Amino acid sequence: MESMEPVASPPSLPPSVPSIESHAAESQTAESQTAESQTAESQASSNLTSSNLIDTPLPEASPPATTVSTTLSTTLSTTLNTLADVVQPHLLTNLKHLNKYEEAVLSSFEVEDLHDLRVTWRQLRVILQMLSPVLALSKPKLLKNLQTVTTVIGGIRDTDVLLEQSNHLRSQFLSLPEQLFLAKVTDQLTQQRAKHLKKIQKMLLATRHDRLKQHLHQELTQACDRPVIQQPAIALVPELLSPHWAALWLHPGWWVELPLPAAIYPIDPTAIDPIDHSTIRTVTAPSVAAAFHTLHDLRKAIKRVRYEITFFKALYPRPVLTAIEPLKALQGKLGDLQDTVVLMTYFDQRLKPKQKRRFTQLNALLDQQLQTQWQKLQIDRAACLDITYRTELRQWLFQPQG
Incomplete structure (x- = not known):
């Protein structure tokens, strides 16, 4: 009885080489994907009919540059505070403070009250000088009158400083002749201060001073009518x-x-x-x-x-x-x-x-x-x-x- 030889199995392909079956499957998959893409393209092209193109809204064109700048300027002018909005209330408030400080000075003549009054008048004059290009002040002598007021009120400031420093020096260790000299200086300054106070009192109580403040109020109320200050x-x-x-x-x-x-x-x-x-x-x-x-x-x-x-x-x-x-x-x-x-x-x-x-x-x-x-x-x-x-x-x- 003859023995049978075993049948050899076909050699296996290396992993890097695809088999015929896998190659065929891949070919079928690629063909199906190609067919699907062609179908999608044909459907998309059929959707772009003339009627659809007419119904589809086109994007709006950008406005000209001149239109943009005009719109922006209008928006800024209507949303931002104008110079008049900032200036007028502030100046009118300063006038109210002046009346309060003047009443305090006339009642006591304290150094601090005199300081507040002097500074407020000086600030008002500086601000009006700064705003003179845009304010329509009808009275050209107004600023000059303000300077006269600040000069009269400020005249007592140096006297108060001299008094304060002289009294401080008298508290130091000085010789008797120096102490006597400072005592004489203090007396002279005290008399000089009394004269300044009478001058300030006379000015604040004068009818002319009241008219000055009335003119200021009228000017500041009406001075914001110019177009430039409305910017x-x-x-x-x-x-x-x-x-x-x-x-x-x-x-x-x-x-x-x-x-x-x-x-x-x-x-x-x-x-x-x-x-x-x-x-x-x-x-x-x-x-x-x-x-x-x-x-x-x-x-x-x-x-x-x-x-x-x-x-x-x-x-x-x-x-x-x-x-x-x-x-x-x-x-x-x-x-x-x-x-x-x-x-x-x-x-x-x-x-x-x-x-x-x-x-x-x-x-x-x-x-x-x-x-x-x-x-x-x-x-x-x-x-x-x-x-x-x-x-x-x-x-x-x-x-x-x-």
């Missing part, structure tokens, strides 16, 4: 701030240097040598007096800019009001320096040459006071002149928000 405030405020802003940073007072003598610190009047301290004569010298006048004018320039920015504070975020604090600090330091200069000038006009040589302790105290104030002022001046600070503040101020 958005954010478009006009940068232009209104520009003149005094430029005048401030171009002011020569930023670069004034003073040839002051070296100060003695700490002050010990009992140990001071009997030498001739010449600060008073240095301060009153023509060239140095001119330098102090320039510094005083810088202080007034800072004050004007601060008044104007504060007037429009509703158009700026809080960081802007915080950012002008260095200017306020420098204004205060310049004011302290000016008060000392006024005191020294006042003494120089009343001291005899022999007294100027003998009052060594008084001279030493004034030396130290002036030198210390000047050194402190340098810190604030450098902070304000910092280019980064000035650039950021300018960017904020010239981009107000409605």
Whole structure:
């Protein structure tokens, strides 16, 4: 019986080579997908009939550029506060404050009430000067009359400062002749203050002063009829701030240097040598007096800019009001320096040459006071002149928000 040989199985294909059956299946799948895509294309083309194209809305064309700008301008003018909306209520409120402060001054003549009245009148005059290009003020002498009022009320300010500083010096350790001189000065200033108060009282009670305030109220009520003041405030405020802003940073007072003598610190009047301290004569010298006048004018320039920015504070975020604090600090330091200069000038006009040589302790105290104030002022001046600070503040101020 013969044995049977086993039948060999067909060799298997490597994994990378597809079999015939799989190739056929793939071919059928590809053919079916091709047929489906052709059917979808034919259906899509049949849907794009002429009637469907007519019924389908076309996208709207963009309006011309002139139409866009006109629409935007109309929207801004109707949604943003106009300059009149910002200015008129604020000015009328200032007038109400003036009446309140004047009543307080006439009842007590306190220093603080006089200060509030003086500052409010001064702010009103600065703001009206700034707004003069857009306000239709019918009375050209109005601003001049305001200056007369501020001059009369401000005349007592130096007297009050001199009184305060003289009393402070009397509390220091000074020689008997110096104490007697300060006592005489205090009496003279007290009498001078009484005369100033009578002058202020006479002005505030005069019928002419009441007419001035009535004219102011009428002008501010009717001054907002010009077309320019009906424009958005954010478009006009940068232009209104520009003149005094430029005048401030171009002011020569930023670069004034003073040839002051070296100060003695700490002050010990009992140990001071009997030498001739010449600060008073240095301060009153023509060239140095001119330098102090320039510094005083810088202080007034800072004050004007601060008044104007504060007037429009509703158009700026809080960081802007915080950012002008260095200017306020420098204004205060310049004011302290000016008060000392006024005191020294006042003494120089009343001291005899022999007294100027003998009052060594008084001279030493004034030396130290002036030198210390000047050194402190340098810190604030450098902070304000910092280019980064000035650039950021300018960017904020010239981009107000409605």
